[in-house]
Amino acid sequence: MFRNIQLNGNIANAVKGCTEVVATTSTKAPFAGKSPKQVLPTKPIFLTNYNLQSTLLSKKALTPVTTTQVRLVHTDFKVPDYTAYRRDSVKNPSASNRDTFEKRNAFTYMVLGTAVTGTMFCAKAVVHKFVLSMAPAADVLALASIEVNLNEIPEGKNATIKWRGKPLFVRHRTSAEIQIEQNTSLSELRDPEDDSVRVQKPEWLVIIGVCTHLGCVPIANAGEWGGYYCPCHGSHYDAAGRIRKGPAPSNMEVPPYKFIDDNTLLVG
Amino acid sequence: MTSSTFSFFKAASRWSKNHKFFLTSFGVLAGGGSSIIYALEQSIHASNDAAHVAKQKWNHNGWFDTLDHASVRRGWEVYKNVCAACHSVEYLAYRELVGVCLTENEAKAEAAEQMIEDGPDETGAMFKRPGKLSDLIPKPYPNEEAARYANNGAYPPDLTYITQARIDGENYIFSLLTGYMDPPAGVVLAENQHFNPYFPGGAIGMAQALYDEIIEYEDGTPATQSQCAKDVVTFLKWCAEPEHDTRKLFAMKAFTILGVLNLVVWYLHRHYWSVMKTRKIFQSPKSLFKK
Amino acid sequence: MSIVNVLYKTVLKRPSRFFVVVAVTSLFFERTVDIGIESLYDRINRGKQWKDISSKYE
Numbered sequence: 001m002f003r004n005i006q007l008n009g010n011i012a013n014a015v016k017g018c019t020e021v022v023a024t025t026s027t028k029a030p031f032a033g034k035s036p037k038q039v040l041p042t043k044p045i046f047l048t049n050y051n052l053q054s055t056l057l058s059k060k061a062l063t064p065v066t067t068t069q070v071r072l073v074h075t076d077f078k079v080p081d082y083t084a085y086r087r088d089s090v091k092n093p094s095a096s097n098r099d100t101f102e103k104r105n106a107f108t109y110m111v112l113g114t115a116v117t118g119t120m121f122c123a124k125a126v127v128h129k130f131v132l133s134m135a136p137a138a139d140v141l142a143l144a145s146i147e148v149n150l151n152e153i154p155e156g157k158n159a160t161i162k163w164r165g166k167p168l169f170v171r172h173r174t175s176a177e178i179q180i181e182q183n184t185s186l187s188e189l190r191d192p193e194d195d196s197v198r199v200q201k202p203e204w205l206v207i208i209g210v211c212t213h214l215g216c217v218p219i220a221n222a223g224e225w226g227g228y229y230c231p232c233h234g235s236h237y238d239a240a241g242r243i244r245k246g247p248a249p250s251n252m253e254v255p256p257y258k259f260i261d262d263n264t265l266l267v268g
Numbered sequence: 269m270t271s272s273t274f275s276f277f278k279a280a281s282r283w284s285k286n287h288k289f290f291l292t293s294f295g296v297l298a299g300g301g302s303s304i305i306y307a308l309e310q311s312i313h314a315s316n317d318a319a320h321v322a323k324q325k326w327n328h329n330g331w332f333d334t335l336d337h338a339s340v341r342r343g344w345e346v347y348k349n350v351c352a353a354c355h356s357v358e359y360l361a362y363r364e365l366v367g368v369c370l371t372e373n374e375a376k377a378e379a380a381e382q383m384i385e386d387g388p389d390e391t392g393a394m395f396k397r398p399g400k401l402s403d404l405i406p407k408p409y410p411n412e413e414a415a416r417y418a419n420n421g422a423y424p425p426d427l428t429y430i431t432q433a434r435i436d437g438e439n440y441i442f443s444l445l446t447g448y449m450d451p452p453a454g455v456v457l458a459e460n461q462h463f464n465p466y467f468p469g470g471a472i473g474m475a476q477a478l479y480d481e482i483i484e485y486e487d488g489t490p491a492t493q494s495q496c497a498k499d500v501v502t503f504l505k506w507c508a509e510p511e512h513d514t515r516k517l518f519a520m521k522a523f524t525i526l527g528v529l530n531l532v533v534w535y536l537h538r539h540y541w542s543v544m545k546t547r548k549i550f551q552s553p554k555s556l557f558k559k
Numbered sequence: 560m561s562i563v564n565v566l567y568k569t570v571l572k573r574p575s576r577f578f579v580v581v582a583v584t585s586l587f588f589e590r591t592v593d594i595g596i597e598s599l600y601d602r603i604n605r606g607k608q609w610k611d612i613s614s615k616y617e
Contacts, residue, residue, distance in 0.1 A: 042581045082546040085538075102567045107570040108539055115532040118525050120585045121592065125521075142402035159388060217390075242477050327607070337609040368609055371616050411585065487615075521596050549569060 074170070081216035115156065145268030147260070150204070160209060163267055167209040167217050169228075169241070170265065177226070177239040178202045191250040195240045198254055206257050206267065207241040213248035228252070283388050286371025287378065297392050319465040321436055322441040332520050334513040335506050343503025347427070348378075349483045353425040354415070354474070356407035360507055363401040368506060375401060382406050396512035418546075420460045429508045431501070437508070438501050440466065445497040448476035 043157050083091070089100040136144070146163050148170055153159045158171040173181075178195075182202070186192040199205055209228075216232035223229030224245060225238035235246030242251040256268040283291075307383030329334045344365065347357070362379040366372045379399035384406060387394035387428045399406070408424075409415035416423050443466040451470075452465035461471045483493050507513060564598065570580050 058595050065519075080548065085542045085546050103561075106563045106567040106571055108536075109567075109577065111532055111535050111539075113571075113577065113584070115529065115536060116578075117585045117588050118529040118532065118583045120582075121525055121589050124589065138363070139361065139402070142361070146400070162386075332603055334600075334604040334607050336607045338607070338612050341612075367613075371613060374616065517597065517600050520600055521592065523594060524592065 041052075078084040086228050136222065145266060148267060150265055155203075156221075160217075160220075160268075163208075165257070168267060169205070169207050169209040169220065169252075171205040171207075171220070171239070173203055173205055173239055181238060181240040184240075184242075188244075189265060190243050193240075193251055198240050198242070198251070200257070201259065204259075204265070205240060206265065207252045208252055210252065211235055211248055212250045212252060213246070272355075279354070313522060317470070318468045319443075319447070321439040321466055323440055324442055326438055326502070328502070329513065332516050335514065337369055337504060338487065339499045339502040340506045342487065342489060342495075342500035343501070343506075344369050345485060346478075346483060346500040347503055349426065350477050350496070351500065352405075352408060354408055354419065355427045356409070356424075357405050357428045357507060358407050358426050359428040361402060361404050362399065364399065368510070369503070372401075386424050419473055424474065426506055427507065431505050432506045434509075438505055441504065442494075442501050444472075444495055445478050445500070489555055 043223040087100075087103060087104055089095075090097050114218065144164065146161065146168075148159070148161060150170075150172070153170060153172045155172045156174045156177075158169055158266040161168045161170060184195065186194065195202075198207075209217050211230040211232065213233055213235050216230050218228035218235070218237060220228055223236035225236055227239040227244075228237035228242065229235070230237075230246065230248065233247050235248035236244045237243050237248075237252060240251075241254070243249070255267055257265060260266050327333060327339075347355075362375050365378075366375045371379065379401055382399040382403070382405075383396040384399045384403045385394050386397050390397050409418060412423055425433070431441065435441045442465060447464050447466045449463060449465065451457055455463060455470060457463060457471050461473060462475050463470055464472045478493045479498075480492050482496060483491055483495075487494060509515075570576055598609065
């Protein structure tokens with residue numbers, strides 16, 4: 001054991017983290033019969049007193065310096081204690097870790113499952129909020145539909161109401177008008193649509209008051225058919241809002257509407 | 269002293285000129301900006317000779333406490349019968365009261381009582397029509413000038429967001445409404461001014477608005493001055509923060525879920541990093557062991 | 560074999576099964592948390608919210 005050790009100058013760095021005594025210049029032990037080739041350091045450093053003092057850890061630690069032995073055992077080196085990181089089930093040295101493997105794994109997987117579930121809950125809430133922000137605002141929605149009080153519209157009159165920025169015609173038709181419109185044959189019409197398709201209740205005609213030609217607002221109770229007359233380019237509509245004469249290509253549009261009760265109409 | 273003593277300062281000597289200029293400007297701007305904000309904040313407090321407002325125990329104070337909607341409903345009654353004579357809530361629409369303090373039919377009826385200007389009609393003229401749910405609550409004055417003219421130059425502020433617009437909004441408004449008193453000796457008020465110790469300066473253009481029994485509550489609650497003040501403040505709190513109840517419900521959900529996630533993430537972090545954190549590392553240079 | 564071992568073998572061991580089970584659980588979890596917390600919130604604020612008093616005015 002007590003052989004001369006040969007150290008190079010970097011040994012001090014090398015032994016810092018090492019807890020065992022290291023026999024340096026470890027060459028293979030010579031076997032009988034076959035002697036291995038000796039590899040010698042190219043430039044041996046002679047272990048003189050002066051040499052060791054200048055290369056090893058510190059002068060203090062190594063005094064008195066002998067040339068026969070240098071012990072590099074560091075008993076003050078603290079091995080870190082990782083017990084806190086170990087699970088209780090594997091702390092018992094006489095029990096097999098394999099017995100509790102599934103239990104330990106199951107716990108971690110269940111925690112992982114909880115994490116994924118919670119994250120999905122949050123992600124869904126966030127996505128939901130962002131998607132909802134694309135929906136129309138409440139004030140826009142409040143204007144999207146209007147209620148019309150039908151009591152205020154006498155028979156034979158046409159009420160004009162603003163709805164989504166457009167004029168809405170609500171016409172209380174007389175029985176004579178109803179009679180005429182219902183008996184109009186489809187062959188007379190440019191844009192054939194039966195009266196029953198255009199109204200829900202025969203007395204009430206609900207249309208968007210925009211001429212289908214160039215978007216003027218027609219005048220009610222005017223024109224050759226007594227329905228609507230567009231003053232811009234002379235389109236004539238009948239009392240069902242159907243185009244009869246003039247440049248307009250199609251009938252006036254019927255918006256979605258329903259009767260909440262006998263006197264209230266909900267448009268939109 | 270050797271130069272190594274000043275190694276701490278030597279770091280700056282290696283900086284480029286631009287680097288130094290940038291850091292110096294940043295420091296000056298940040299410091300100056302903070303000082304200005306601090307000075308402005310202090311000057312506000314310094315100019316404020318108003319009495320300190322008492323902290324009231326609002327029953328929506330807790331983290332998870334909703335507004336008391338019966339109180340909001342009474343507060344709406346107080347607002348429309350008392351405050352609405354001078355103060356607007358111009359950003360509030362009738363439809364927003366539905367499901368908060370009025371039923372849909374009640375809100376429709378209240379809206380229909382107001383004549384709202386609409387138009388232009390086919391002749392181009394503006395016209396009046398009964399209000400609808402989508403209408404905003406009408407203002408007492410058409411514009412600020414009219415409001416000032418009618419109130420001796422004082423402008424009754426809009427109340428929609430007033431609890432947010434005053435420091436310690438709810439308590440301040442409550443104290444202001446209930447704090448009117450005769451001016452102490454030596455305080456001279458101008459004509460049409462009133463003394464209120466909670467108002468900065470003490471002289472306020474607004475007369476005392478709330479007295480005992482000034483209105484009669486529909487639900488029979490005794491309409492004392494403080495009851496009216498409390499109710500109208502609760503209403504204004506809702507008005508400024510209509511999302512109040514939903515927000516607190518959401519907070520409750522968030523605390524629950526994030527609380528669970530916090531524990532879970534702590535465990536998983538420890539689990540995944542335990543491999544890294546329990547490694548022992550030592551060097552074995554080739555020169556030493558592989559000769 | 561305890562219930563944990565059964566759970567481990569049936570659900571947790573295979574990632575495919577694990578994530579299917581997690582996805583399905585999330586659906587129920589969300590409903591449960593929503594309903595649970597909302598009912599707790601309503602209980603804390605009993606008598607204060609509009610839905611508690613609206614019946615008086617309709």
